[in-house]
Amino acid sequence: MTATAPHGLAEPHGVTEEQAQTHSHAHGEEVPPASARPKLAVWKFASCDGCQLSLLNCEDELLSIAEAVHIAYFPEATRAVVEGPYALSLVEGSITTPDDVRRIHEIRAQSGVLVTIGACATAGGIQALRNWADVDEYRSVVYAHPEYLRTLDTSTPIASHVDVDYELRGCPVDKKQLIEVLAAFLNGRKPRIPTYSVCVECKLKGNVCVPVATGQPCLGPVTQAGCGALCPSYGRGCYGCFGPQDSANTESLTRQLVELGMPADDIVRVYRTFNAGAPAFAAASDAVAADARDRAAQERGPE
Amino acid sequence: MTHQLKDGGQVLNVGMLARVEGEGGMHIEIKDRQVVDVKLNIFEPPRFYEGFLRGRKYTEPPDITARICGICPVAYQSASTEAMETICRIETTPEIQLMRRLLYCGEWIESHALHIFMLHAPDFLGYESVLEMAKDYPDVVQMALRLKKAGNDLMELVGGRAIHPVNVKVGGFYRMPTVAELEALRPDLARGVEDSLAAVELVAGFDFPDMEQDYTYVSLRHPDWYPLERGTEIVATSGVRFPVAEIPQHIEEFHVEHSNALHARFDGATYFVGPLARYSLNFDQLTPRCQEAAVKAELGETCRNPFKSIIVRTIELAYAFEEAVRIIDQWRDGHPPSVPVAPRAGEGVGASEAPRGTIWHRYRIDDDGVIQDAQIVPPTSQNQASIEADLRLAAQQWVDLDDHSLTHRCEEAIRNYDPCISCATHFLDLRVVRDGAGKPADAGAGS
Numbered sequence: 001m002t003a004t005a006p007h008g009l010a011e012p013h014g015v016t017e018e019q020a021q022t023h024s025h026a027h028g029e030e031v032p033p034a035s036a037r038p039k040l041a042v043w044k045f046a047s048c049d050g051c052q053l054s055l056l057n058c059e060d061e062l063l064s065i066a067e068a069v070h071i072a073y074f075p076e077a078t079r080a081v082v083e084g085p086y087a088l089s090l091v092e093g094s095i096t097t098p099d100d101v102r103r104i105h106e107i108r109a110q111s112g113v114l115v116t117i118g119a120c121a122t123a124g125g126i127q128a129l130r131n132w133a134d135v136d137e138y139r140s141v142v143y144a145h146p147e148y149l150r151t152l153d154t155s156t157p158i159a160s161h162v163d164v165d166y167e168l169r170g171c172p173v174d175k176k177q178l179i180e181v182l183a184a185f186l187n188g189r190k191p192r193i194p195t196y197s198v199c200v201e202c203k204l205k206g207n208v209c210v211p212v213a214t215g216q217p218c219l220g221p222v223t224q225a226g227c228g229a230l231c232p233s234y235g236r237g238c239y240g241c242f243g244p245q246d247s248a249n250t251e252s253l254t255r256q257l258v259e260l261g262m263p264a265d266d267i268v269r270v271y272r273t274f275n276a277g278a279p280a281f282a283a284a285s286d287a288v289a290a291d292a293r294d295r296a297a298q299e300r301g302p303e
Numbered sequence: 304m305t306h307q308l309k310d311g312g313q314v315l316n317v318g319m320l321a322r323v324e325g326e327g328g329m330h331i332e333i334k335d336r337q338v339v340d341v342k343l344n345i346f347e348p349p350r351f352y353e354g355f356l357r358g359r360k361y362t363e364p365p366d367i368t369a370r371i372c373g374i375c376p377v378a379y380q381s382a383s384t385e386a387m388e389t390i391c392r393i394e395t396t397p398e399i400q401l402m403r404r405l406l407y408c409g410e411w412i413e414s415h416a417l418h419i420f421m422l423h424a425p426d427f428l429g430y431e432s433v434l435e436m437a438k439d440y441p442d443v444v445q446m447a448l449r450l451k452k453a454g455n456d457l458m459e460l461v462g463g464r465a466i467h468p469v470n471v472k473v474g475g476f477y478r479m480p481t482v483a484e485l486e487a488l489r490p491d492l493a494r495g496v497e498d499s500l501a502a503v504e505l506v507a508g509f510d511f512p513d514m515e516q517d518y519t520y521v522s523l524r525h526p527d528w529y530p531l532e533r534g535t536e537i538v539a540t541s542g543v544r545f546p547v548a549e550i551p552q553h554i555e556e557f558h559v560e561h562s563n564a565l566h567a568r569f570d571g572a573t574y575f576v577g578p579l580a581r582y583s584l585n586f587d588q589l590t591p592r593c594q595e596a597a598v599k600a601e602l603g604e605t606c607r608n609p610f611k612s613i614i615v616r617t618i619e620l621a622y623a624f625e626e627a628v629r630i631i632d633q634w635r636d637g638h639p640p641s642v643p644v645a646p647r648a649g650e651g652v653g654a655s656e657a658p659r660g661t662i663w664h665r666y667r668i669d670d671d672g673v674i675q676d677a678q679i680v681p682p683t684s685q686n687q688a689s690i691e692a693d694l695r696l697a698a699q700q701w702v703d704l705d706d707h708s709l710t711h712r713c714e715e716a717i718r719n720y721d722p723c724i725s726c727a728t729h730f731l732d733l734r735v736v737r738d739g740a741g742k743p744a745d746a747g748a749g750s
Contacts, residue, residue, distance in 0.1 A: 046348045049324045049723075050373020050466040056417065057465060059452040063444070066434045077421065078432030079321040079714075096348045126370050127350040138354030143565070145558045151348055172373060172466040227464075234463045234470045236477045239366065241467075269359060274370065 034070040038087035038186060041073035043107055045093025045100050046127055046155060050172040051118035052076055052092050058175050065179075068186060084110030088185050094120040094127060094155045094277075101152075101161060108162035113185050116158045117178065119171035123243055124277030128155040131277060157277065166191060171241040171274040174226050194225045197245045198238050202229035210237045217257055217270055222248035222280070239273060244280035254288055264292035320717060322422040322432070324374050325724025329713055330561070331698050338702065341695045343687055343717070345562040347724045353677045361387050361646050361672035362473050368664070368679060369467045372723055374417070377410040377462065378657030379679075380471040381532045382664040385653030387473045389548070390668055391644050398638035399475040400532070405630045406461040406468065407532040407655070411623040412454025412495065413465065414658035415616050418721045419506065420447030423613050426715045427509040443505070446498050450620070453491040457627060460484055475641030485631045492631070495624035500596050503617045507600035512712075514700060515607040518689060520580035521569055523547070523656050529588040529622060530581060530656045537654070537661070538584050540605075543570060547654045550663050556680060564684040564724070573688040576660030577720060578615040579606055593622045609693055609719040616721070646672025657682050659721045683722045690720050 042052050056077060058065065072082035089111035095101055108114055116122050124131070130138060135153045158164055168181050168191075177193055184191040194200075198220035202209070210232045211218040218237030220229070224245040231238045244250070250271070257267045271285035320327055326347040332340040352371055356364065364383035369376035381403060388395065420443065421433040430436040437444040455465040460480050462468025470476050519541050523534025537553070538544045545553060556565040568574075583605040586594070597604075600614050648670045654663040660682030667676040697716040701709055 044326060046350055048370050048373040048376075050370075050376075053324075053373045053417075053466060056421065057413075057451075057455055059448040059455070062448065063434070063437055066437075071432075071434060075319050075321045075326075076324060077322065078434065079425075080431040080435075096350070100348070125350075126355070126367060129355040130351060133355065135351075138351040139349075141354045141357070142349065142351055143558050145560070155350075171370065172464075230463050231469050231477075234477045236469065236472075239469075266360075269363070273367070 031067045034082075037068065037070040039072040039082065039084070040069040040182075041084070041086040041089045041107075041111070042071075042076070043073075043089060043091045043093075043103075044076075045091070045104070045121065045158075046096040047093030047118070047120040047125065049076065049092070051121075051170070051178075052090070054117075054173050054175045054178055055090075058179060061179055065182065069182070085112065086110060087112045088182070089114045091116050091121050091158050092118055094124045094157060095161055096127060096152050096155045097150055098152065099150070104158060104161050113165045114158075114162070115166045115168060115181055115185065116164050117168050118173050119169065119241065119243060119274045120155075121158045122167040122169055122278075123275045123281075124155040124157050125171075126274050126276070128277035129272060130155055131282075132272070155277065168193070169224055169242040170226055174228075177226055195246045196225055197221055197248075198223045198225050198227070198229050198232070198242070201225045201227075202232045205229050205233060207232045210235065211256070211260065215260055217260060217262060217266075219253070219270065222250050222253050222284075239270070240275055240281065243275035243278045248280045250280055250284035251287075254284060264288055264295075268292075320714060322425070322718060323722050323724060324372070325722075327722070327724045329694065329717065331694060331713060333698065333702060336702050338695050338698045341691050341698065342561045343690050343694065345564045345687070345724055347563060349563050352679060356666075356674050356677040359674050361391070361666070361668045361674060362644075364664070364666070364674075364677070365471045365473060366467075366469075369471075371679065371681070373466050374414050374723055375410060375657045375659070375662075376467050377407055377458070377471070378655050378662050378681075379664075380468065381407060381655040382653040382662050382679075383666075384471065384473050385533055385655070386651050386664045386666050387653070387668075388644060389651035389653060390649045390666065391473075391647045393474065393642060393644045395475055395642050396638065398479075399641065401630055401634075402461060402476060402479060403471075403532045405627060406458065406471070408623040408627040408630070409454050409457030409461060409465075411531065411658050412620060412627070413451055413458060414454075414721075415620040415623070416447055416451035416454060418658070419502070419613055419616050419620065420444065420450075422721070423616075423718055424506070424509075426718060427506075427613070446502070449491075450495055450498055450502075453488070453495045453624075456488055456491065460488060472641060474644040475639075477640060479636075479638055479640045482634055482636050485634055489628065489631050492624055492627045496592075496621060496628060499617060499621040499624055500592060503596040503600055503614065503621060506613050506617050507602075509613070511608060511610045512700075513608070514610060514693075514696060514716075516609075516692060516696060518575040518580070518607065519569060519572060520583050521574045521576050521661060521685075522581045522584040523654055523661055524585060525588075528626075529585050531623075531626075532655050534654065534656070539569065539574070540580075540583065541570070547663075548652050550652050550654060551665055551678070554663075554680065554685070556678075556684075562687060564687060565680075566687050567680065567685040568688075569685075573692060574685065575689045576682050576685050577612070578619055578658075578660075579609065579612050580660065581656060582606060582615045582618065589618070589622055590625050592625065593618050596621060609716065612719050612721075646670065650676075657723075659683060659723055660686060681723070683720070683724060686720050686722070690717055690722065693717075693719070 216237040219240040220238040224242040327345040330342040365380040368379040458465040463470040523530035524538040586604040650667040665678040
């Protein structure tokens with residue numbers, strides 16, 4: 001539907017000087033034609049849309065990004081569909097259906113670089129809680145006719161199915177990190193993303209240590225940085241949006257949580273949220289659950 | 304996608320709807336110029352939130368249910384906190400409610416600005432995306448990005464983060480923002496009031512197709528203000544009204560084969576939630592400036608043309624900016640951020656007005672606060688039947704258009720709802736079939 005020129009709209013060429021300066025045309029550079037720019041595709045699997053929304057939330061950078069790359073496939077933002085292959089594919093969401101499995105292989109085949117964005121694509125997301133549950137029971141809790149659904153018993157990260165070039169963490173991803181990843185891959189370099197823990201960010205911000213000062217559980221010591229120690233800055237313990245850091249010492253954290261007086265069930269749930277499927281968190285939660293089972297068996301004594 | 308069938312009929316397929324949140328499509332069958340079947344297919348996979356919430360603690364739904372939707376997490380956080388506080392018989396403070404409303408204003412601003420300018424306006428101006436639109440309308444797109452950013456800034460301050468805020472809990476907040484922090488955002492929000500009121504005039508100037516239906520509108524209502532973060536009762540254009548606690552007695556969910564999102568009935572019939580419903584049922588609660596803008600846009604106190612939802616959404620955008628400024632101007636430091644909430648066995652409902660319509664949650668918890676049962680009913684799933692009714696009418700009204708134009712018009716009829724499919728399945732495939740035989744020629748992705 002094309003409208004007759006609605007009143008009040010700016011003239012197509014009415015860019016003010018101020019706007020021009022924030023635009024990459026500022027130095028008289030012409031934007032290269034779409035065919036000369038690397039093609040970007042954004043794909044979605046089981047997810048909340050939040051990580052791809054992070055790209056649209058780059059209000060200050062969006063128009064420049066659209067000039068640096070050719071946004072070739074991004075259904076949330078555009079009807080236009082440009083055929084692959086794609087220089088860079090951003091993949092959101094986890095694999096939860098038989099069709100997803102087929103589709104991710106097709107996407108890999110037509111992508112130069114494939115980057116997963118967010119906890120669903122990187123660790124399976126909150127929906128990976130089904131990996132510990134009876135999915136038939138879930139189906140019947142939510143749906144009157146479970147037979148209408150086609151779904152797998154597991155929610156798995158993209159890297160369980162195809163080679164992934166880079167995994168960007170977060171629930172959701174941090175938009176500055178997302179821009180860094182775009183810039184790095186467009187320039188053929190490695191992204192500069194810290195892999196130390198939230199504790200480092202928290203100390204750098206000068207926050208009071210939440211578990212020490214308030215006794216609240218905090219996953220900061222075992223969680224990868226990236227959010228800017230957001231939760232501790234708001235007076236609550238970290239709940240692990242960015243997943244386990246390199247060599248996370250979950251055993252030590254579990255001991256501390258026990259000392260804080262948390263029941264085993266609560267500790268299991270602390271590890272099993274948005275990155276429940278990440279190996280380090282999954283193992284930590286399994287260890288606590290197994291330990292609690294053993295203890296309960298001992299208390300019951302021999303049969 | 305169009306398929307010619309042997310008998311001269313046609314199949315139009317849109318496997319993946321664009322510029323909506325989440326994944327779905329459309330299926331329309333036309334026989335001898337008569338629309339015989341319409342389906343909104345939602346193939347976004349189910350994530351089973353209601354399943355895995357069982358056994359979690361009553362304090363967890365604000366963080367967990369936020370993840371149902373990256374575009375409207377606050378709607379989920381508000382409905383879940385209200386439900387838990389109702390069950391535990393806790394009243395928070397007026398200041399906590401006010402801060403919840405301010406956070407919700409941020410979400411309305413961010414979500415409405417995204418949909419009005421980046422997802423919906425390209426339909427009226429003839430572009431595939433806002434990025435193309437930006438080349439011809441740089442001032443409009445710059446303004447849109449500025450408005451959206453003001454909403455995100457507000458969510459970042461009050462919620463800690465624009466997507467999946469961390470500062471919300473059952474009982475209130477972890478930390479209250481200060482007057483100084485809020486004041487820093489005031490100039491952009493005040494400018495947002497003026498920009499969005501100007502934008503009402505702009506979008507009111509678009510060409511709107513004539514299409515109206517006699518919808519049953521349903522919305523929250525609050526005695527003191529336009530409904531956002533909560534309401535005291537549900538009202539409907541049918542004249543029915545009842546307290547929020549009674550929602551489950553009036554709204555029934557049911558499962559149809561072509562959708563992974565449950566459909567819903569209101570007192571046994573199709574109904575409509577969202578900006579048009581809210582506006583038509585709460586016009587009297589809008590501010591004088593928003594009412595004036597509506598009059599100037601020749602909207603009337605009730606609007607039944609779904610294509611004009613873009614005007615209503617823009618009026619609500621202006622309202623959210625006005626509310627944000629009002630709340631900031633009356634804010635004083637020193638209020639406790641939360642009240643303690645001890646668990647108590649029981650069942651309760653919480654409801655709020657998500658940008659795309661009424662959302663409600665029902666929970667049952669035990670004495671230890673462990674969730675025994677959860678039900679989450681987002682706006683898009685409630686609107687599926689209305690969307691299908693609109694598709695049927697639009698396809699019939701424009702049946703003589705060529706396939707390309709008809710498909711486009713039908714996609715627009717869906718985008719009028721700002722559907723959020725990630726929400727609805729906590730799942731959309733668009734197809735038009737013109738045929739005598741009735742079988743679509745293409746099964747379509749994921750259906």
